[in-house]
Amino acid sequence: MRASIDDQKLVNLPILGDARGSLCVIEGERDTSFPIARVYYIFGTAPGVSRGFHAHLALRQLAVCVRGSCTMILDDGNSRRSVILDRPDLGVTIGPMIWREMHDFSEDAVLMVLADQCHNETDYIRNYDAFLAMVHAS
């Protein structure tokens, strides 16, 4: 089945707050719909730098900007959608065959990504024209 940006869901994480402050929880499978194999985070992004510019063949991810903000562009090869991640309780799912770009990182941004597989360079599609060719061949 062809991937669609409409299937990339916004996830509102409940905030467990009390007088001491706030806490968000992400449990594998319950909140991510996949088992979590890897967590990585992007921070200290230099001003004006954009990242991403790739799709994955199989990887499933959930991205949360736990501090600061950034703009996530999601592209299924037919249409693009822009999601502003600016709250620690807001995530966006990114499934296989979705091209993503991250822009507009605030100086303090910490973008945390949960993934269902460990890092595997052979799962990346880093060329946009190759990505489009794969989408339109399927």
Ligand code: TYD
């Ligand atoms: P890359 O995927 O290019 O970052 P971006 O989010 O901008 O697309 O990753 C940058 C470098 O870090 C690259 O050399 C691969 C390495 N890396 C790992 O070793 N493990 C990981 O889990 C990730 C996400 C990246």
